[in-house]
Amino acid sequence: MQKFKTAEELEEKLGQQIRNLRILRNLAQSELAERAGVALNAVKRLESGQTSTTKSLVKVLKVLNRTEWLDTLAPQVTVNPLQNVTSKAPRQKVFRSRKTTAKSA
Numbered sequence: 001m002q003k004f005k006t007a008e009e010l011e012e013k014l015g016q017q018i019r020n021l022r023i024l025r026n027l028a029q030s031e032l033a034e035r036a037g038v039a040l041n042a043v044k045r046l047e048s049g050q051t052s053t054t055k056s057l058v059k060v061l062k063v064l065n066r067t068e069w070l071d072t073l074a075p076q077v078t079v080n081p082l083q084n085v086t087s088k089a090p091r092q093k094v095f096r097s098r099k100t101t102a103k104s105a
Contacts, residue, residue, distance in 0.1 A: 008049065011049035011050070012048075012049035013049075014046075014049065015046055015047045015048055015049035015050075016047075016049075018046050018047055018060060018061075018064065019047040021064045021066060022043075022047070022064065025064060027063075029043045029044060029047070032060060032063060032064075035063045036056070036059040036060045036062065036063045037059055038056045038059050038060065039056075042056040042060075043056075043060060046060060058070065
């Protein structure tokens with residue numbers, strides 16, 4: 001797995017992948033925007049790795065038939081971490097007797 005140093009690098013990579021998919025589907029940016037119900041500028045920003053809304057991203061991925069990419073963001077949890085916690089006996093309060101000591105004068 002390739003590691004990226006910055007968020008900008010990841011955004012750029014995602015944008016390239018979206019652009020490649022659009023081209024493979026033989027869609028113009030304007031056609032993708034229309035089908036997705038987003039502004040043309042939203043598609044341009046996504047493809048260039050610039051800021052866009054999550055809603056725009058999801059709509060574009062739906063048109064490109066890549067909603068499974070979203071599943072990789074939050075995979076289904078198969079193990080409940082709380083099942084691994086062992087229950088301990090409740091703590092008991094310790095009672096200490098108080099001894100009075102004489103102060104030397």
